[in-house]
Each structure stands twice: as structure tokens, then as C-alpha cells.
Amino acid sequence: MASAVAADSRSTFSIDRILGLDLDPAGNCLNLHRPWTEKENRGNSLCFIQQHPHPHPHPHPHPQLTHRPTSNWYVGRRPRTAFTNSQVSVLETVFQVNCYPGIQLREQLAGRLDLDEDRIQIWFQNRRAKLRRSLRETRLRLVQTAVADLGVIGDESHR
Amino acid sequence: MASAVAADSRSTFSIDRILGLDLDPAGNCLNLHRPWTEKENRGNSLCFIQQHPHPHPHPHPHPQLTHRPTSNWYVGRRPRTAFTNSQVSVLETVFQVNCYPGIQLREQLAGRLDLDEDRIQIWFQNRRAKLRRSLRETRLRLVQTAVADLGVIGDESHR
DNA sequence: TTTTAATATAATGCC
DNA sequence: GGCATTATATTAAT
Numbered sequence A, B: 001m002a003s004a005v006a007a008d009s010r011s012t013f014s015i016d017r018i019l020g021l022d023l024d025p026a027g028n029c030l031n032l033h034r035p036w037t038e039k040e041n042r043g044n045s046l047c048f049i050q051q052h053p054h055p056h057p058h059p060h061p062h063p064q065l066t067h068r069p070t071s072n073w074y075v076g077r078r079p080r081t082a083f084t085n086s087q088v089s090v091l092e093t094v095f096q097v098n099c100y101p102g103i104q105l106r107e108q109l110a111g112r113l114d115l116d117e118d119r120i121q122i123w124f125q126n127r128r129a130k131l132r133r134s135l136r137e138t139r140l141r142l143v144q145t146a147v148a149d150l151g152v153i154g155d156e157s158h159r
Numbered sequence C: 001t002t003t004t005a006a007t008a009t010a011a012t013g014c015c
Numbered sequence D: 001g002g003c004a005t006t007a008t009a010t011t012a013a014t
Helices: A002-007 A015-020 A085-097 A103-113 A117-158 B002-006 B015-020 B085-097 B103-113 B117-158
Strands: none
Touching: A085 A103, A085 A117, A085 B015, A103 A117, A103 B015, B085 B103, B085 B117, B103 B117
């Protein structure tokens, strides 16, 4: 018990020790503390696997690749979805009433609009960000106006 | 209780209901779910006065406002910390060795990297979540491949 | 150039 | 601590 508690402060886990460690290409190392990679994941260090997070076969007509990889970083990026006007119209209307739709409503929308639920989710996230952005800008303008007014007042007092 | 849970699925938030609503030009409406525009945002909403998300060289000046959830909204959400490449580099290296650093090691890292210990804590939590996510997706792909292979075998047996 | 879908990740809240 | 979700920042396609 005591040893376990003390382990963290001992030299084995000091930063200097850690940064000095030699890890093999697979990232394997003594004292490795990563319970879920033990056994079944041996041989491949999955830490930095950067494949596209959507293994998700898209039902819609789909160009598998929209843009040339060149550097294979964003090869797996989902092709940009083009919402129709009527889809956006419905989404905007719903947004007016509830900008945090729960899973049920999102599924309902997905079915109605023939979109995947995660597209709906993303749309609402981006829509909220857009609203916040506009609110910020409005506020900024208000502040700037206020400051400008103060400036005018200041000038007047100096006149 | 039950009503709150059921709210999303009840008629009030059904698409049909929503699309049938009459919203005034300002978009005001009963059941409006947009926390940050309610009430206190008339005039000055400090919600977003967090200023420039970027200009902080580093989170030394602490926004000691943790969150103040008035309803569902964080009044004083901590400004997003932007770790430098070298900070992340060190964190990743440590993570390779110990993805559950104890308080001692976290403090050590905090001192070394000029960050608060709780930022380190959060970073490791998010990093573990990322790893778990990638492992899940890898497993999912493996299962899908296996299923596909079974499908091929099935076809062959029918040939 | 502007808008916005997609992505990555820091921060929160609930268990 | 895990997990789901959100806010935020950035990138890339239009």
C-alpha cells in the first residue's frame, strides 16, 4: 500500500525520469499504466490513430473523396453536406423554439428531413456558435459606441 | 419529474407542434429555450464578456469564477486554455508512461509547464477519453470487418 | 471574401 | 474517474 502511494513521488515517475525513458516504437514500456491496452491491443499503439471517426457509411450519394489527400491528414474528412433550403428552413424554425434539441427531437428531425441524426446534432452546434458570435459582435459594437461617446464627452470637457 | 423527462417527446416539442407555432418578428415565443438571451442579457450580459478568447499568453490570471449555472447556462465558463506544442508534447510523453498521474506528478508537471494543476488533471481526463474513443472505433471496425467476412463466407456457401 | 459543415479538444455536470 | 455534452477554435469547402 505504502509503496503504491509513494510510487508517484519516487524517481520512477518523476518527470525527469519519464522524459528520459526510451520507449520502443510500439510505445511499450515497463510500468506502463494503461489497463485497457493490456493484452488485446499489444502490438499496435493506438494512441495516435487518426483515422476518420466516422466509419459510418453515408446513405446518400457520396463522393468518397472530395479533395485530394496530398498530405494524408484530412483524408477521412466527411464531405461537406449541402442542406436544402427546405431542410434549413425547418431546422431554423425548430431552433427558434429549442436550440438544444434532445436526442428524441433530433431523431425526429432526422427522419423528417432525411438526414442522419449526427448531421442534425452538428447543425445545432454550429447554429448555436453562430448565434453566440452575432451576440458577441452586437455587444462589442455597443461597447465601442459607449466608449466613443465617452470620448466625445471627454473632448467636450477639454474644450 | 416525469413531465420533464417526457418533454422532448411530448407534443410540445414535436416537429409538428413547433412548425405550427406563430413566432413574432422578434422570435419571441412560449417555451423558448435559449438560456443566454433570457432576462439578464438585457443590457449587459456578462455571459460572453469573457473577452477575446485568445489574448491570454497564459492562464495565470485566473478567472476564479468557476461556473455559475443560473439554469442551464454557464455564466463564467473558464476561457479555453490553449496549450503550446511543447506543453502538449511533454504531456503526451508522460501519458505514454502513466495515463493516471497522481497528484504529485500532476503538481510536478504543473510547475514544469507553467500551468495550473487542475488544467493538467482535465487534460489527462480528456486524453483518456480520446484514447478510449479511438479504441472503441478500432474495435468497431474490426467487428464490422469480421461481419463482412462472414457475409462473404455466407455467399460462398450459397454458391 | 464570406459563410458554414466538419473537426479537434478544453471545460462542465452528472453519475 | 467515466461519460455525455457543451463551448470554442480552426480548417476547409463553397
